[in-house]
Amino acid sequence: MTSILPVPCLDHLVLTVEDVGATLSFYQKVLGMEPVTFGDGRQALSFGNQKINLHPAGGKIDPTASRPAPGSADLCFLVDLPTEALQIHLDSLGIVPVLGPVRRTGATGPLVSVYVRDPDGNLVEIARQETSGTSGTETPILFESDRLLFRNFHLSDKDAVHGYASDPSVTRMTYWGPYTPSETESFLRRAIRGVSETPRSFYDLAIVAKERGPLSPPVGGCKLHVTDRQNREAEIGYYLEQKSWNRGFASETARALLSFGFSRLGLHRMVALCFVENRGSAHVLEKIGMTREGTYRKHRRKEGRWVDSFLYSILDSEWKSLPENGNRNGTGGACP
Ligand SMILES: CC(C)(COP(=O)(O)OP(=O)(O)OC[C@H]1O[C@@H](n2cnc3c(N)ncnc32)[C@H](O)[C@@H]1OP(=O)(O)O)[C@@H](O)C(=O)NCCC(=O)NCCS
Structure with a gap:
């Protein structure tokens, strides 16, 4: 009627x-x-x-x-x-x-x-x-690359995350870890809390290998933290379980983070830090087009010693002019 x-x-x-x-x-x-x-x-x-x-x-x-x-x-x-x-x-x-x-x-x-x-x-x-494709514990894909999916973490990722976050060979040159089980859980809770922020500043994301299936546990994690909203700047980072090293996953992750930050978030500048001894990570950052700006001298404590780090950066204009992004008309604009 x-x-x-x-x-x-x-x-x-x-x-x-x-x-x-x-x-x-x-x-x-x-x-x-x-x-x-x-x-x-x-x-x-x-x-x-x-x-x-x-x-x-x-x-x-x-x-x-x-x-x-x-x-x-x-x-x-x-x-x-x-x-x-x-x-x-x-x-x-x-x-x-x-x-x-x-x-x-x-x-x-x-x-x-x-x-x-x-x-x-x-x-x-x-x-x-609930819409099709979502459920109470849905994990929407924020972005993807050829072989990887990037999604929000959920608490059921705890075992997979703890697997790499407690592994000293993974955390040897990270600014955190190795984690105890409760530290892993705190990390996950912080990461999930970031999802509810508006506008969101902290993207701590699970990296899922497509070959293992979209619902498989993460092979690692990555981050994009908007550190200065007014100047549209963010810091990126990535961490992989050891058995997924040397397959180009970190480079693919870092490129996907740059693309997400510049084209979707409208960032102006992205930075990354790595221990000066972390040759693999420095190589990744250079390979994706970042420039080493300098060295932070003994600026962080890790396992009882002061650590020197390289600071890498890339600007939106530099990213757009990279060969793989050729002729891209970037969106620019403000952070959401
Ligand atoms: C560092 C890390 C992210 C690299 O991941 P990955 O997926 O193996 O990296 P990729 O395969 O994309 O690329 C690594 C590149 O560095 C090179 N590389 C690796 N170790 C190296 C070393 N000790 N010296 C020089 N080059 C090295 C690789 O040969 C590769 O180069 P190529 O692509 O030209 O062949 C991974 O080892 C990791 O998660 N480590 C623990 C956590 C960590 O350190 N995160 C970074 C914090 S800044």
Whole structure:
């Protein structure tokens, strides 16, 4: 039946609350809503094209619902965040979910939901829409190269990551490690937390070899950290399990990071550091067109000694003029 009164969306709803300040703070921290003041000093939480008006319990706003009561609402909000990143976000706020992640059915399709309670005890369902190709633990591919896929880490990567992150032959010339199991887990939690940042500054990504299958454990990790957003600068790095060395994977990874940073993030300059003794890594950085700018002298401690590092860099204009990027019209522009 076609209605004569189609309702395109919900404009706002009203929550009756015991403590307006506590409610504002909860929804601001947990769901990134923005507190707004309107009318006669009334308060609301704005998100998307909707808002929640807050009525203090026992207040004098008229008219109101017949039986307004704090803690009687059951609401569902959609977020565009991998479920694991949401769990880590809640964990970092000290919020223990009531339930979830669980599969639910939303207004337009399947959801993966986590339930929490707000300060009044209202039930707040935080859901991600499941589309084809995603699930509660989906791992979207951010970019790819001929033989490799680059995706966000998830907690189930722990064994694979610990395999290389605890291997002294891998970490001999890295600024971190070798990791204990709890350090590996902390690294993964930090990396997953980076996914929920807007704009995102820390891309710590799993490197997956296509030949082993898209769902196979990572063969290594890489990073692109936006270190200076105003000047559009980032630092890159890469680490591979030992059995994947000398197959050109680091060079392929580093090239893919440059391409992602310059063409997708609109960066101006990318840098990389390597121990002066790390001949393999220095060779990779030179091979992909980076220039050695100089030496940081004894600037980091590693296993009880001060380390010298080479600083390499490449500018967007230099990257665009590399033969493999010939005639590319770069996008430039600001970081997202
Ligand atoms: C360094 C590392 C990333 C290199 O990865 P990789 O996939 O083997 O590198 P690639 O195969 O793409 O290229 C390495 C190049 O360096 C060369 N190389 C390797 N070791 C070398 C050495 N000791 N001296 C000179 N050249 C060396 C290789 O021959 C190859 O050159 P080519 O492509 O011209 O043949 C890998 O060994 C690794 O993960 N090491 C541990 C972590 C680490 O050091 N990360 C870098 C931190 S800055």
